[in-house]
Amino acid sequence: MLPRNDVWKNALSNAVRDPAELLTLLALPRELLPAARRAAAAFPLRVPRGYLRQIEKGNPNDPLLRQVLPLGEELLTVEGFNRDPVGDGAATARPGLLHKYRGRVLLTLTGGCAIHCRYCFRRHFPYGEENPGRDGWQGVIDYLQHHPEVEELILSGGDPLLLDTPQLQRLSDKLRGVPHLKRLRLHSRLPLVLPERIDDELLTWLAALPWQRVVVTHANHAHELGEAQGAALTALKHAGVTLLNQSVLLRGVNDSVDTLHQLSERLFSHGVLPYYLHQLDRVSGAAHFEVSDERARALHRALQTTLPGYLVPRLVREVAGEKSKLPL
Numbered sequence: 088m089l090p091r092n093d094v095w096k097n098a099l100s101n102a103v104r105d106p107a108e109l110l111t112l113l114a115l116p117r118e119l120l121p122a123a124r125r126a127a128a129a130f131p132l133r134v135p136r137g138y139l140r141q142i143e144k145g146n147p148n149d150p151l152l153r154q155v156l157p158l159g160e161e162l163l164t165v166e167g168f169n170r171d172p173v174g175d176g177a178a179t180a181r182p183g184l185l186h187k188y189r190g191r192v193l194l195t196l197t198g199g200c201a202i203h204c205r206y207c208f209r210r211h212f213p214y215g216e217e218n219p220g221r222d223g224w225q226g227v228i229d230y231l232q233h234h235p236e237v238e239e240l241i242l243s244g245g246d247p248l249l250l251d252t253p254q255l256q257r258l259s260d261k262l263r264g265v266p267h268l269k270r271l272r273l274h275s276r277l278p279l280v281l282p283e284r285i286d287d288e289l290l291t292w293l294a295a296l297p298w299q300r301v302v303v304t305h306a307n308h309a310h311e312l313g314e315a316q317g318a319a320l321t322a323l324k325h326a327g328v329t330l331l332n333q334s335v336l337l338r339g340v341n342d343s344v345d346t347l348h349q350l351s352e353r354l355f356s357h358g359v360l361p362y363y364l365h366q367l368d369r370v371s372g373a374a375h376f377e378v379s380d381e382r383a384r385a386l387h388r389a390l391q392t393t394l395p396g397y398l399v400p401r402l403v404r405e406v407a408g409e410k411s412k413l414p415l
């Protein structure tokens with residue numbers, strides 16, 4: 088039985104934000120606290136409690152913990168790492184609307200996320216200025232109406248599923264005025280980090296949309312896919328959603344053939360196709376997660392020998408100014 092509407096809002100507001108509480112709940116050494124506080128001052132800590140329960144207590148190297156625990160390494164300046172590594176600023180067509188690739192545009196609905204991933208390439212993105220808000224949606228619709236080549240709208244963020252369903256409904260009502268739109272794609276971590284969000288109200292909205300629906304989840308490790316996440320993904324599938332996953336290759340999280348293999352297997356067992364394995368975007372604060380291109384290629388080649396082709400995600404990198412993601 089999936090939870091009732093609004094349960095997710097409580098889970099969201101109860102997320103852990105204090106590094107000291109995180110360390111206590113996970114029985115981790117207090118020595119980690121000063122650095123965690125310094126790094127969290129630059130990019131705050133945020134972890135839903137359900138996600139915390141999937142982390143092994145007392146293990147500072149847990150692969151899920153590493154994605155959320157602020158570390159002193161984030162404050163180092165490393166050559167080649169900058170604040171806007173994928174060129175979002177240059178691709179902004181309207182506030183919140185990025186038009187990078189032919190045929191599809193990306194709309195940032197909110198700067199908020201349910202979880203703060205320490206490697207996030209948007210950790211410095213000026214969401215306050217670049218979020219259109221509901222007042223700006225008409226500008227977005229006008230833009231789409233004047234660009235008949237755009238057949239797919241990607242809702243992103245932050246996390247687009249942080250808008251509640253009535254807000255999403257208002258947006259989709261406006262989008263019905265764009266006759267050439269074929270697909271609506273949502274990029275969201277919520278099916279995995281706040282599965283309560285996949286409630287009946289959302290599923291009803293999704294099922295009634297007139298376009299093909301795609302949800303791209305963002306799992307980096309098989310441990311992120313437990314029972315509640317499996318139920319949420321199955322429910323999305325039953326609502327007619329195509330499910331894809333993108334991961335980021337992260338040192339200390341998923342940089343082994345076994346881990347990537349298990350991730351693909353677990354995803355597919357829940358009806359999700361592994362789509363992309365991204366090389367890390369070189370955002371300042373995330374250098375300690377980087378895996379060299381040579382190692383990434385070797386891992387990918389080895390993965391190809393252990394899985395059928397359709398379970399091997401494409402290894403890619405996003406390069407500012409390029410017309411598509413680039414295979415490595």
Ligand code: SF4
Pocket residue numbers: 199200201202203204207208209210244245246276305
């Ligand atoms: S959920 Fe996505 S946008 Fe939000 S912090 Fe994590 S990686 Fe970044």
